[in-house]
């Protein structure tokens with residue numbers, strides 16, 4: 441086990457050249473300062489106890505947090521001290537909460553982190569409470585994991601270790617770096633090191649217990665939000681267990697969209713989007729990206745809704761699945777939906 445005194449060793453692979461290094465611990469900042477300087481990196485610390493001679497100290501995260509520092513960052517490293525998690529279920533310390541916010545802002549502000557050679561790494565040191573990973577550490581591992589899921593196949597390295605010393609954690613992080621090619625293709629791209637042994641989680645299907653469903657064959661299920669997301673997945677499982685009639689409510693009105701949007705292949709849709717952008721630019725070079733993005737979001741929601749209806753119908757039968765466009769925040773729309781369900785006469 442490494443002892444972790446500053447200068448004991450160089451974290452060679454862990455902090456590459458021109459890294460943006462963020463930490464929530466003043467002691468870590470002290471241990472990292474020399475390496476960050478030598479690698480032409482930038483060091484930020486959200487712990488107010490950190491001297492400003494070592495790092496840019498961030499006591500409040502806002503759009504100006506990275507102001508005046510230029511945009512260049514070839515790599516991002518987010519390093520948290522998980523030791524405070526022993527206070528769980530107390531809220532996390534402000535400096536750890538700020539670290540999550542700062543990491544988010546770093547990804548938002550540094551477009552160079554989106555290039556194919558950039559790597560993003562998270563390390564939570566002393567990151568276990570008894571046998572469980574630190575709940576506070578999840579503030580950074582979960583945030584960047586979501587980002588990486590959005591940016592498919594990006595080099596993301598995330599390590600939670602029970603090692604109490606920074607340099608021991610950096611060693612394990614460097615080791616993880618060696619595994620990285622298959623690593624970031626997994627569902628949960630975080631490795632957990634306990635007593636030097638590497639563990640990683642795998643998602644496995646966990647079917648709902650078939651005997652505990654309160655629903656019988658012939659039930660009518662009205663599912664608000666049932667046409668997308670988690671509720672759609674739950675409904676599919678229910679449909680495997682009982683013969684039911686499903687009414688899915690969503691605010692997306694499929695009848696308002698041209699049918700091609702719903703039927704296009706992914707490639708056709710991508711072409712359609714490119715055409716819309718270029719038409720918008722021709723019409724008005726200053727046309728707002730946000731408006732076009734809203735339109736595309738609506739298309740994506742509608743396609744997901746259509747796909748959910750089809751998948752559920754394949755299990756429950758076409759006549760047993762109904763979609764009602766209904767904004768559930770609008771009492772009149774809810775009344776109309778209820779009237780439609782009752783008029784069908786199935787309950």
Ligand SMILES: NC(=O)c1ccc[n+]([C@@H]2O[C@H](COP(=O)([O-])OP(=O)(O)OC[C@H]3O[C@@H](n4cnc5c(N)ncnc54)[C@H](OP(=O)(O)O)[C@@H]3O)[C@@H](O)[C@H]2O)c1
Pocket residue numbers: 664665666667668669670671689690691692741745766767768769
């Ligand atoms: N995803 C998870 O793993 C998970 C886990 C635990 C808890 N949850 C909770 O479960 C809920 C759904 O999460 P999700 O991830 O499935 O979200 P999602 O993918 O965004 O789905 C939300 C659903 O709600 C519908 N909806 C939203 N506003 C509506 C409105 N005003 N009227 C009618 N329908 C509306 C959406 O349809 P339209 O877009 O057509 O309106 C969509 O079908 C959230 O409260 C979330 O916090 C999710």
